[in-house]
Amino acid sequence: MATRGSGPVITAQNLRKTFGSVQAVKDVSFDVEPGQVLGLLGPNGAGKTTTINMITTLLQIDGGEATVGGFDVRTQPEVVRQLIGLAGQSAAVDEKLTARENLELFGRLYKIPRNERRRRIEKLIERFDLGAFADRPASSYSGGERRRLDVVAALVAEPPAVFLDEPTTGLDPRSRSELWNTVRSLASNGVAIVLSTQYLEEADRLADEILVIDRGEIVAQGTPDALKHDLERDVLEVHVVDRTDVDTARELLGLDANVTTDVEARRIDIPVPGGADRSLDLLRQLQDGGVSISNFQLRQPTLDDVFLALTGSSVTETEEVTT
Amino acid sequence: MTTKDLDASTRAIVIDPGVTLKLRRAGQDTGTVLWRDMIRTTRQPEMLAFAVVMGVFFLVLFNYVFGGAIGAGAGFDYLQYLLPGVLVITALQGAQQTSMGLAADFNEGVNDRFRSLPMNQSAVITGRTIADALRNIAGLVLVALIGMLMGFRFSSFGGAVVAIALAIGMGYGFSWLGAAIAAKVRQPDMVGMLSMFWLFPLMLASTAFAPVESMPGWLQPLVRYQPISVASDAVRGLVNGIPVGDRITLTLVWIAVLLVVFVPMSVRLYRKVS
Numbered sequence: 001m002a003t004r005g006s007g008p009v010i011t012a013q014n015l016r017k018t019f020g021s022v023q024a025v026k027d028v029s030f031d032v033e034p035g036q037v038l039g040l041l042g043p044n045g046a047g048k049t050t051t052i053n054m055i056t057t058l059l060q061i062d063g064g065e066a067t068v069g070g071f072d073v074r075t076q077p078e079v080v081r082q083l084i085g086l087a088g089q090s091a092a093v094d095e096k097l098t099a100r101e102n103l104e105l106f107g108r109l110y111k112i113p114r115n116e117r118r119r120r121i122e123k124l125i126e127r128f129d130l131g132a133f134a135d136r137p138a139s140s141y142s143g144g145e146r147r148r149l150d151v152v153a154a155l156v157a158e159p160p161a162v163f164l165d166e167p168t169t170g171l172d173p174r175s176r177s178e179l180w181n182t183v184r185s186l187a188s189n190g191v192a193i194v195l196s197t198q199y200l201e202e203a204d205r206l207a208d209e210i211l212v213i214d215r216g217e218i219v220a221q222g223t224p225d226a227l228k229h230d231l232e233r234d235v236l237e238v239h240v241v242d243r244t245d246v247d248t249a250r251e252l253l254g255l256d257a258n259v260t261t262d263v264e265a266r267r268i269d270i271p272v273p274g275g276a277d278r279s280l281d282l283l284r285q286l287q288d289g290g291v292s293i294s295n296f297q298l299r300q301p302t303l304d305d306v307f308l309a310l311t312g313s314s315v316t317e318t319e320e321v322t323t
Numbered sequence: 324m325t326t327k328d329l330d331a332s333t334r335a336i337v338i339d340p341g342v343t344l345k346l347r348r349a350g351q352d353t354g355t356v357l358w359r360d361m362i363r364t365t366r367q368p369e370m371l372a373f374a375v376v377m378g379v380f381f382l383v384l385f386n387y388v389f390g391g392a393i394g395a396g397a398g399f400d401y402l403q404y405l406l407p408g409v410l411v412i413t414a415l416q417g418a419q420q421t422s423m424g425l426a427a428d429f430n431e432g433v434n435d436r437f438r439s440l441p442m443n444q445s446a447v448i449t450g451r452t453i454a455d456a457l458r459n460i461a462g463l464v465l466v467a468l469i470g471m472l473m474g475f476r477f478s479s480f481g482g483a484v485v486a487i488a489l490a491i492g493m494g495y496g497f498s499w500l501g502a503a504i505a506a507k508v509r510q511p512d513m514v515g516m517l518s519m520f521w522l523f524p525l526m527l528a529s530t531a532f533a534p535v536e537s538m539p540g541w542l543q544p545l546v547r548y549q550p551i552s553v554a555s556d557a558v559r560g561l562v563n564g565i566p567v568g569d570r571i572t573l574t575l576v577w578i579a580v581l582l583v584v585f586v587p588m589s590v591r592l593y594r595k596v597s
Contacts, residue, residue: 092431
C-alpha cells in the first residue's frame, strides 16, 4: 500500500478556502508522518476545522492540494475515505443508537467483514473502556463518554490517518487525560494524527509538531520546544508580597505591554532576552525600589507566551470570549 | 491495541471498484442505513404515534363534526368516503417525517460522519425513505383498524391491500420531495415550516375530505388532478368496490413523476459540498 514506508501519510500544500468574501484558510501546508501527531493550535475561527474538513473530503478545496496515503483528496475522495477516521466537532454519532450499534453501523459502512467487525468492536469497547455504557443510547452519555465514543468510532476501520477536531473541548480533566492516552497509544501504533485544539497544554503534551494558526494563516510552525526556543528569551516570573507592588514594579522597570501582570495572583511575567544576568538586574531594581519579592523563577516560555508574542492575543482570552 | 491491529498494509483498499461492485455496495449501504433507521424508529415510537393520532384526529373530527353536513346532503355514508382520504394523508405525514429525520441528521452532525465514510452517499436518503415507508405501513394499518372500530367496512381484503399499497406509494414519492427540502434547507425548524407549505394546501384542496363537485367550478380541474385527490379517489374506489376509472393509472403516474424529479434532485443536493 502507498502509505507504507514511503514518507508522509497526510500532506497539505498551500490549502486555501474562501467562504464568500472571507478567506477562512489562506495558505496552509504540512506533512504528517506515520506515528506523528500534528497539532493545529489556534482560537475559534482560526481555520482549524475548515482545514480538517477539506482534507477529509467534507469541504471542497478551493486552492492547493492534499493527499492521504498518496491519494489526491480532490480526484480520489472515494479512496481517501477508506484511509481516514474523523472525530470531533463535525463528525458525530447517532444519538438514538447505543455505542455498540454505532460502531456496528460505521463498521458495516466501512465494509469490514462481519466476523472481523464483531471482533474489532468488542476489542475497542474493552480497550477504551466503553463497556459500562456500550448498550445505552448515546443521547444518555456524559460529555466524556460521548467524546470517547466519537473517537473510537473513527477507529473501527483502523485507519492509517486519523483527524481529531478539538476532541477534548468541554471535557473534564480526567476525561481529557484519558483521551490524551488514547491519542498517544494510536500514535505509538504508527497512525498519523492531525489534532486541532485551542488548548496550549494539549498541543504541548501531544503534538510532535505544532502549527500555530490564526485567521487562516500559519503564524508559526515547529516542535513545541522549538517554538518556545524561537522566542529566544526566558520568562522571569516574579511574585510580590503586596498587590499594590504589581503596579509599582511595572513603573520601576518601565515595562512595555509585552509584560503580563496579574494583580490578583500578585505576579509579573517579564520576558528576559539576557537570561540570568538581566534577571538579576531586574530583581535588584525591584528590591531597591522597595518591592518585597516573595518568590521568583526564571523559566522557559510556555506556549501561551509564544501565542501572545506571535498574535498579540492570548489563546485563553479568545477562548473565553467565543465560547 | 497491538501494532499488527493497526497495520494499514494488511488492509484492502479499493481504488477502482467497477460498476458491479459499486452497485452491490450501494445496496449494502442502503440496507445498513435502513437497519439503522429501523432501530431509530423503534426508539422513537412517538413518530409512529404522531402519524396515527393525526389520522385518527382527522377521522373523528371530519366524521363527527362535518360528516353530517357533507354526507347527509350527498346521501352517502361519509365514513366510507372519508377513511380512504385519511389513509392517503397519513401516508403523506410520513413523507414529512422523512424531511424532519434527514434534517435532524444534518443537525446532529452524523451526516458529516457519513460523508467522511467510504459509502454510497445516496444510501443515506434511500435507506431512510424505505424505513419511513415501512413505518407508514404500520401507521396506515392502525388507522384502518381504528376506522373499522368506528364502523368502516372494506369491501374486499384484496382491494384493501392494493389500496394501502397505493397510499404508501404516494407517500414514498413525497418522501423524496421531503428529502430534497431537507437536503436543501438542513435546518429542522425551517424544514418543518416548509413541509406545512406543501402539505396543507394539497391536503385541504383535495377530494380527501369532500367530493370535488362541492367545490367552486374554477377550482375543480386543479383539485381533480392533484396527487392527493387521485390517490384518494383510487383508494376510495378500491376499498368500496366501485369503479376507479383513470385514478389508479394517474396515481402511478404521479408517483413516477415525483420519483423522477426528486430522487436525482435530493441526491444532488445532499452530495453538494460547499
